[in-house]
Amino acid sequence: MExxxxxxxxxxxxxxxxxxxxxxxxxxRAGMARVLTKKLYDAPKETISLAEGMPNxxxxxxxxxxxxxxxGSSFTLQGGELAASLQYLPSNGYPPLLKILKEFxxxxxEPPNWQNTDIIITNGSQCGISKSIEMCMDxxxxxxxxxxxxxxxxxxxxxxxxKLLPIEQDEFGxxxxxxxxxxxxxxxxxxxxxxxxxxxxxxxxxTAANPTGVTIPLDRKKEIYRICCEYNILIxxxxxxxxxxxxxxxxxxxxxxxxxxxxxxxxxxxxxxxAGLRVGWVTGPKQLINNIELHIQSAYLHNSALSQSLAHNIxxxxxxxxxxxxxxxxxxxxxxxxxxxxxxxxxHLKGLCDWSIPSGGMFVWIKVRNIPDVYEMLMTRGLKKHxxxxxxxxxxxxPTGACNCIRAAYSRASPKQIDKAMRLLAELIREEQALLRxxxxxxx
Numbered sequence: 001m002e003x004x005x006x007x008x009x010x011x012x013x014x015x016x017x018x019x020x021x022x023x024x025x026x027x028x029r030a031g032m033a034r035v036l037t038k039k040l041y042d043a044p045k046e047t048i049s050l051a052e053g054m055p056n057x058x059x060x061x062x063x064x065x066x067x068x069x070x071x072g073s074s075f076t077l078q079g080g081e082l083a084a085s086l087q088y089l090p091s092n093g094y095p096p097l098l099k100i101l102k103e104f105x106x107x108x109x110e111p112p113n114w115q116n117t118d119i120i121i122t123n124g125s126q127c128g129i130s131k132s133i134e135m136c137m138d139x140x141x142x143x144x145x146x147x148x149x150x151x152x153x154x155x156x157x158x159x160x161x162x163k164l165l166p167i168e169q170d171e172f173g174x175x176x177x178x179x180x181x182x183x184x185x186x187x188x189x190x191x192x193x194x195x196x197x198x199x200x201x202x203x204x205x206x207t208a209a210n211p212t213g214v215t216i217p218l219d220r221k222k223e224i225y226r227i228c229c230e231y232n233i234l235i236x237x238x239x240x241x242x243x244x245x246x247x248x249x250x251x252x253x254x255x256x257x258x259x260x261x262x263x264x265x266x267x268x269x270x271x272x273x274x275a276g277l278r279v280g281w282v283t284g285p286k287q288l289i290n291n292i293e294l295h296i297q298s299a300y301l302h303n304s305a306l307s308q309s310l311a312h313n314i315x316x317x318x319x320x321x322x323x324x325x326x327x328x329x330x331x332x333x334x335x336x337x338x339x340x341x342x343x344x345x346x347x348h349l350k351g352l353c354d355w356s357i358p359s360g361g362m363f364v365w366i367k368v369r370n371i372p373d374v375y376e377m378l379m380t381r382g383l384k385k386h387x388x389x390x391x392x393x394x395x396x397x398x399p400t401g402a403c404n405c406i407r408a409a410y411s412r413a414s415p416k417q418i419d420k421a422m423r424l425l426a427e428l429i430r431e432e433q434a435l436l437r438x439x440x441x442x443x444x
Contacts, residue, residue, distance in 0.1 A: 014116075015261055017287040020200055020234050025135040028294035034301070038090040057083040067310065075313045085309035091297045092289075093121030093281075094308035100315045101281050105267070107320050109253050111283070113261045118289040122296070123303045125240050125268035125280035130156045131292045131299075132236055132264050132282065136201050137162055144182065144202040146174045148365075148395035148405070150210045150238060153203050165199060166397040171356050173216035174204060176223040183231050201234045207251050208241035211395045211407035212365040213358025215245055218252050225257050237265040240280075243272050243327035245360035246335045261285045269311060271362075272327045277307040334362060334411065337418075341410040344422040352429050353406075362411040365392075370433055373402035377432045387424045 018026065036051045043049070064078040065085075077085050084094070092098060102119055111117055122128040129152065137143065137160045145153070147166035157164060165186065167179050183199070190196045204224070206216045216224070228235055237254045245251050255265045264284035269277055282292060296302065315323060338358055345355060345364070354367045368374055375391045382389060392405025406425075410418060 015232075015285070017285055019232070020136050020288065021291055022136060022138045025291055025295070028291060028298070030294055031297050034091050034297045037088060038092070041090050041095060052088070054088050057087065060086045062086060065306075067313070069314070069317075073317055075317055077309060077313070081309065085306045087305060089302045089305045089308070091302045092293050093303065094305060094312060097121060097279075097308045097312040097315070100312060104315065104320055104323075105255075105281075105283050108324075109256045109265075109283075111255050112257075112259045113285075116261050116286055117283060118286045119281050119283045120289050120293055120296070121303050121308060122280045122282055122292075123300065124270055124275075124278045125238065125266040125282075126152050127278075127296075127303075128264075128266045128280055128282035128292070129153055129236065129238055131295045132266075132288070133157060133201075133203075135288070135291050135295065136234065138197075140195075141197045142186070142199045144179065144199050144233065145397060146204055146209070147397045148211055148392065149203065149397065150205055151394050153205075153236075153238065154395075154397075157203075164397045167202075169209075169212060169214060171214065172220055173206065173209065173212075173214045174220070174224060176220055176227060179224060180227050183227065183233075187231075198231070199233065201236055202228060203236045203238065204254075205238045205240075206254065207239050207245050208359060208361030208363075210241070210361065211363050211390070211392070212356075213361050213363050214356070215247065215251055215359040221252065221254060222257060225254060228262060229260055233262070235263045237263050239265060240268045240271055241361040242267065243324075244331045244334055244362070246331060246338065247359055255283060264288060272330050273311065273314065277311060278304060279307050279311045331360070334360075337410045337415075338364070340415045341408065341418050341422070344419045347419070348422040348426040349429075352426055362409050364408050364410065366406040366408060368404045368406060368429055371404055371429065371436065374404055374406055374432075377428060378406065381432070382425075382428055385424050385428060387421050387428070389421075389425065 033052070040047065040049050040052065062082060064076055065082060066074065066076050068074045098119065098121060101121070105119060106114060122131070133153070133156045137157065139161050142163040142165050143157060144165045144167060147168055165182055167174050167182060169175065186198060190198055206221065208215055235254050239253060242251065242253065253265065254263045264282060266280065266282055268280040282289060318326065341364060342357060352369055354369065355364055358364050371377065375393055378389050378391045390407040392403040392407065393399045395407065396403055413421065
């Protein structure tokens with residue numbers, strides 16, 4: 001993918017990353033044992049190590065692990081490779097997979113600030129999101145978030161009791177003018193109230209967003225990036241659905257635009273290989289990646305070595321072009337299901353709801369007409385009909401307010417189940433509308 005420049009943003013002095021790292025995270029220090037593991041992993045074979053508290057490889061009960069892929073190809077983990085797949089690793093990840101993911105990330109995004117960029121392998125992208133937010137958040141500093149937003153990010157932010165500054169979305173995602181006006185307003189408040197501080201992070205889900213299914217177009221991304229540069233905002237680019245975009249022109253990432261080194265990008269193999277592998281990675285400025293590594297050292301040492309070895313072997317077996325072909329086939333698989341749910345909604349929900357056609361991913365965002373709040377309808381009466389939908393409250397910055405939105409996932413249910421669910425949802429909505437009319441009549 002060709003790198004895209006942001007001509008409106010001039011190169012500034014190197015960023016002071018200590019500004020983004022909170023006091024707790026800045027006090028993290030590397031564990032000596034973890035440092036030794038990292039150094040000795042790449043040491044010459046003749047090195048004799050009595051430093052590490054590792055179990056003996058001979059004690060593992062596995063002789064070989066044979067893996068057969070659906071395309072008929074296969075590989076076997078055995079000998080030294082199997083031992084490495086079952087043993088402790090450096091906290092930043094399995095070195096062969098680290099190398100290949102670095103090459104793959106550059107192959108796909110061509111980041112302009114690559115010489116100052118690094119990656120770290122995490123326990124799925126959720127782990128990277130969590131560690132990054134916990135590295136940067138302070139209770140007295142607000143954070144900019146798209147609204148609605150992914151619940152996995154919101155549950156990390158909430159305990160900090162920081163104010164979440166919602167940036168509303170339209171059919172093209174986060175609205176730059178609203179981002180700018182929010183920052184301008186907050187800057188004015190900070191100037192008049194010295195106890196307030198400017199936000200320093202923007203959490204954004206730019207491709208086939210969860211829950212709306214919206215992909216932000218390139219021009220809008222450039223404007224969002226320009227605003228973040230102007231206000232010294234770190235962009236947390238959660239892009240788990242990047243390879244599930246249905247549009248002919250593949251999206252350009254914020255990482256591809258990042259001439260200043262202010263993007264932390266979260267990728268995942270969960271949607272395109274297997275969710276249970278729990279293999280994700282964070283790409284971003286070396287200083288911030290190093291701090292995430294220190295957190296991982298203290299939290300769980302490293303991600304599953306076996307999962308990383310499996311992922312590495314698939315990359316090695318297929319190569320980048322075939323891997324991207326596989327990702328494209330998965331995207332086409334979900335695009336067909338998107339079309340199925342769109343047809344079912346047109347058939348059953350027309351006149352009852354409004355929606356936009358998802359540009360990728362696994363979800364459609366439905367707005368129900370004439371019902372101001374869908375929570376009880378879905379969580380009580382809907383479950384009695386044996387249908388499950390996610391109420392929009394779960395994705396709103398203020399989950400306590402009334403919400404008429406529903407997230408429907410079309411990833412797993414069969415076409416017949418999708419049609420039945422939409423028929424029952426239409427039935428449920430009509431019943432709810434009738435119930436509200438009766439309550440209004442009784443009130444009057």
